[in-house]
Amino acid sequence: MMKKTTLFASVLLLGSAAYAQKYDPIKGVLLANNLAEAHKLYDKESSNEKFFSKPEGYIIKSYILAFDALDSAKAGDAEKNREAALAAFNKYKEMDPSMKDLDTYKNAPYQLYASYFNSGVADINAKNYEAAYAKFKNVVDLSDLLIAKKINLPGPIDTNAVYYAGVLAETNKQIEDAVKYNTRLADLKITGHNFEQVYQSLVRYYAGKNDDANFEKYRKLGKELYPQSEFFNYSKLEFAIGGSSNFDEKVAALEKIVTATPDDYKANLALGEAIFERLNRAKDGEEKPANAVELETKMLGALKKAESLNAAELQPVLLLGDHFMAKASIKEEEMRNAEKEVDAKGTKATAADKQKSADAKKAYIAEYALAVENFEKAADALGKLPQLDNVQKRQYRVIAGNLAQYYFFIGQDATGANKTKYNGLEKKYDTLYKSMK
Structure with a gap:
């Protein structure tokens, strides 16, 4: 039994070796650039499964079909031929990782590269970006191989292929892939008008990741290569504020910065401002966030932290006052x-x-009192400034009006010393309000 098995294996081996001789006629006409004759021979020989017993059978198949994919007379089958050619080429590499026949059949990967590149560009022009991205991933892989094997492409990388792959990856929300392609270009300091967005994309990505080292690396690199671009002068905080029009993304980016640098006044203020705008200055038709309570807690924490970090700045207390004033207005309507x-x-x-009315009044006064607490801090600071600009004057007048109204309201029900106190404060702020008319 052992001898029979060995003899049978030897017969198979001899048959396979003999069949490999069938490749030579096809190889000869391919080298003579007679593709039509090569196609006839391939169609005849490839019908026998033994044709694919050697890696050379697959590289020949890839060669033939890659040319078919570029043949305008066979445009209807271009996609099918291109995919089959790539599958055959991948099988060839699998069977022979050394790719020793590649020099003879080097047009196989090159024509595949050209076919995918041309088709990918056509998809871009047709705004079929998903299909274009799938093709340019293959273009990059093929171009890397061609460069490594010194076939028709100079190195170190195919800048256009990698650029398109990066842009398409970002367009298709494949951000990690975009970073991979853009990093290859940036680390080689590839420049040109279109390539600025490569560096911009990396800066935005690492700003969002709160990766200071890489953010600074690519921001400085972009500044070096594009010194006239204002983009590379922006700080990480500015990217977090203006890097996205999506509210949730902006808040998440700002929270990362605040977490990393909790004593950053500007970061805390920016987080508070972003949430303040969403809660108090919603666009027409914009619904209240489902997590409004959670957002308010974050906003109050950020603004109070900012106030504690820089008591000389008025913006935190002004925003806090405006926020509670807006809530008081809602409670006032409920009270009325x-x-x-x-x-x-x-x-x-x-x-x-009667209890409902009393409770509504109490809730109104409670929110108003929180606004007043912050408005009085702002009024005190504004009153100490040697000179006010027009914006500050308007702010001061509005604050004085709100304070006068508050003390008038609570003074109506007050008695004794409290009534005298509230009446005095109402008169003080009313006089200030009227003086700035």
């Missing part, structure tokens, strides 16, 4: 409605009705 309900019922108003 509760009062109207009691008035409308007259003697029929129940104890529950």
Whole structure:
């Protein structure tokens, strides 16, 4: 049995070696650039499965089909031929990692490269970016091989292929892939008008990742290569603020900076400002965030931290005052409605009705008091400035008006020393308000 098995294996080996001789006629006409004749011979010989017993069978298949993919007369089958040619080439590499026949059949990967490149550009022009990206990934892989094997492409990389792959990766939200391609270009200091976005993309990416080392690396590199570009003068915080129009992304980016540098006044203020805008200055038709309570907690923490870090700056207390004033306005409307309900019922108003009105009034005063706490800090600071600009004058007047109104309101129900105190404060801020008319 052992001898029979060995003899059978020897017969198979001899058959395979003999069949390999069938490659030579095809190789000869290919080297003579007679593709039509090569195609005839391939069509005849490849029908026998033994044709693919050697790696050379697959590189020949790839060669033939790669040319077919570029043949305008066979445009309808270009996609099918291109994919089959790539699959055959990959099988060839798998069977022979040394690729010893590649010099003879070097047009196989080169024509594949050209086919994918041309088709990918056509997809870009047709705005079919997903398909274009899939093709340019193959273009880059093929170009790397061609450069490594010194076939028709100079090195160290195919800048256009890698550039397109990076842009398309970013377009298709494949951000990590985009970083991979862009890094290859940036680390070689590739320049040119279109290549500035390579460095910009890396700077934005590492700003979002809160990766200081790489952020500074590519920001400085971009500044070196594009000294006239203002983009590379921006700080990481500025990228977090303006890098995205998406509110959640902006907040997440700012939170990363605050977490990394908790004593950064500008970062805390920026986080507070971003949330303040979303909660208090919503665009028309924009619904209140589902996590408004959570956002408010983050905002208050950031603004109070900013205030503690730089008491000389008014913006944190102004925003806090405006926020609580906006909440007080909502509570005021609820209070007025509760009062109207009691008035409308007259003697029929129940104890529950009256309690509802009292509770609404208490809630209004509570929110207003928080606004006043911050407005008084701002008024005190503004009052000490030697000169106010027009914006500060407007702010001061609005603050004085709100303070006068608050003390007038709570003074109505006050008694004794408190009433005297509140009336005095109401008069003080009312006089200030009128003086700035």
